[in-house]
Amino acid sequence: MREKRQAGSGLNPRLRVGLVLIALVMVSVNLRPAITTVAGVMNQVPGVLSLDPGLLPLLGTLPVLAFGIxxxxxxxxxRRLGTGRAVAVALLVLAAALVVRATVPALLLPGTFLAGMAIMTASVLVPQIVKANRGTGWWTGLCTMGFGLGAALGAGLVQPLQQAFGGNLPSALAVWAVPALLGAFLIHRSGGRPTAAETSAREAGAAAVSSLTQDTPSSSVLPAPVNPAEVTPLRKQRTAWAVTAFFGLQAMLYFAITSWLAVYLVSKGLSSADAAALLAWFSLAGLPASLLAPVLAGRPAILRIMAPGLGLAVALALLGVLxxxxxxxFVMVGILGVVQSAGFGLAMALVVIRSFGPQTAGKLSAMSQGLGFALASLGPLVAGLLHTWTGGWEVTFWALAAEAVILAAAGFLAIRGPVVNVEPVSRNSSPNGLFTLARGGE
Incomplete structure (x- = not known):
C-alpha cells in the first residue's frame, strides 16, 4: 500500500495536481443529481414508487437533513483513510443508495437519507483538498460549477432517460450510480492530498509555517508558532459562525427552490415537461456565476460588495419569479439561477478564503456545511407547509425573500473579523484579514 503511494508521488507535480482537479470536478458533478432527479419528477413519485403524497415534503427534506447530521x-x-479514499468510499455508498432507493420502493426514504449522508461526507472534504493543493479561485469555481452542472443534468435528463428506458422511472433514477462509480475511481486514483491519515499533526503545523514563510505578500505579517493549547476553538470564533450562517441560509434557499420550483411553475400553467426543463435551466443558467464567483471573491474590494449584495439580489429575483x-x-428563472449559484460559489469560497490552512478549511467546511445543511433541511419542509396552509405561493415566496435579506446580513458579517484558525499557528494579521485563494496556505 505504501509502495503504491510512493509510486503515485513520483508523478510530475503538475500532472498530479491536474488529476486531482479533474477528479474533484467529477466528484462535484455527482453531489446534486440524487436530489434534482427526484425533484424533476416529483409528481410521478407517489404513483410509480408507491409513496404517500403527504410524504413528498419529507422526501425533499430528508437528503438535506442527512447533510446536517x-x-x-x-x-x-x-483521518483514518486519507482524504481521497474517504471521498471514494462516500461515492461508492452514494452509488449503492441510488440503486437501492430506485429499485426497492420500501427503501425510497431510507435510501434517500443514505444518499444525503454520502453526499455530505464527500462535500465537506472538497474545500480541504482545494486548500491542501493551494487551489486558486478557479479550483473552487470549477468545483462549484460541477455542483451546478450535476444539478442541471439530474433535472434535465431524468425524463429523457425515462423515455430511453421505455418509461421506466426507477431505471432513470438508478443510472446515476454510474457517474458516482466513475468519480470514486478517479478520486481514489488521484489520491487527493496526504492528510492527517498520512501526516502527523506536528508535520502539518511545520508545513503551515514553512509555506507562510515563502513568497509572503508584503502586506502580511509572518505568524509566529504558538502552543496548540492556545488555539481558539472553532465554536468560539465569530467568523466561523458567520460563514456557517451564510452557507446555511443560501443552502436553505437553494433546496426550497429546487424542491418546489417545478410544482410552482405547473401551477402557473406550464406543463410538467416544461417545468422540469426550467428547473434544469435554473441550474444551467448559474454555471458561469458559480465558476466566476469564487474567482471574484478573491479580490477584497469586490468581496465587500458581493457578500451582502448577493442576498439582496436573490430576494429581488424570487419576487420576480413570483x-x-x-x-x-424563462428569463426570471434564469436570473434566479445566476444569483443563487453565485451565492453557493461564494459560500464555498468563503470556507477556503476565511480559513488559515487545510486543517482549518476541513473543520470549517464540516461546521459550515454540517450546521448549515441542518438549517437548510427546513427549507423544503417549511416552503411546502406554507403552500399547503395558504393554498398559494405568495406567502412562501415572500418568506424566502425575507430569508435572502438575512443572507445579505450574514454575508456582511462573514467578511469581517479575523481569519478562522484552529491550527497551531497564530492568525495571519494582514490588514484585510483575508487569506487569498491564490495563496492557499498549508
Missing part, C-alpha cells in the same frame, strides 16, 4: 463523518473518515407571467419565467 453527517457533517463530522467526512473529517473523521479522512410576479412574472408564464411567458417570462
Amino acid at each position: 453527517s457533517g463530522p463523518i467526512g473529517p473523521w473518515l479522512a 410576479t412574472a407571467p408564464a411567458g417570462l419565467q
